[in-house]
Ligand code: CP
């Protein structure tokens with residue numbers, strides 16, 4: 056049996072570090088926090104605690120949902136943009152982590168290199184949360200499976216088809232599916248597959264849960280039987296110079312009305328946002344009846360509150 060105590064003091068760097076039982080525990084806890092928040096019941100589980108949020112990339116949802124989440128839990132969040140920190144002038148991430156451990160109770164970081172997050176976590180004495188790297192976006196994927204569970208009532212046996220770039224979001228969805236028994240198909244142009252090492256780890260984690268993990272190149276084939284269809288931008292943060300080239304390559308992978316028809320009639324449409332409307336997804340689909348994208352965005356708040364409350368509590 057999983058208990059809240061075993062989360063205390065842990066980092067949240069990738070879903071790979073959590074067992075299927077622990078992931079389910081986090082989802083159940085997030086569900087409770089969401090229900091109660093809606094009824095006006097608040098829990099000051101992090102009263103007097105402070106989260107530092109380091110951002111080396113832009114953010115709308117992550118920044119606001121973490122900041123509001125800390126406030127709702129009775130704590131405080133500090134927005135720390137990279138330019139305002141001595142990190143921009145060469146102070147190491149390790150020294151930053153050691154200093155922050157003297158002031159803060161947790162650190163959330165959004166950056167490029169996953170190794171930087173790992174170095175920070177190693178040096179800091181307080182929990183570190185990965186708020187997105189080029190490799191992973193675990194807060195997003197945990198929220199996504201929470202949203203799918205709300206809509207479909209389960210994860211095991213559900214078929215999620217991610218169409219587009221095999222990026223940080225795709226990598227994390229693979230891991231989330233593998234850990235929960237949800238079947239994940241990543242459908243991408245050749246050469247844009249998910250990270251090889253992550254794929255291997257997902258396949259091995261899936262052996263325990265029975266999840267089927269697949270990488271395909273043909274969108275029409277991939278869509279067949281999909282319960283969930285997911286897409287994300289074709290050029291992620293840091294890949295701006297490739298945007299034009301990618302726009303051509305990814306054209307056949309656009310999630311439009313015609314492609315959506317190939318999935319199950321009751322399939323839901325997801326996107327982590329921000330969306331580039333008219334590129335990876337059409338207005339018709341993102342604003343359509345099957346879209347749950349804004350609920351998905353809302354759920355970042357509830358799910359991250361659960362994560363913070365579990366790892367940052369005394
Ligand atoms: N989905 C997501 O992480 O959004 P932001 O980049 O706005 O934080």
Ligand code: NVA
Nearest residue numbers: 222287291292328329
């Ligand atoms: N793949 C996107 C996700 C943004 C939330 C990026 O990294 O820019």
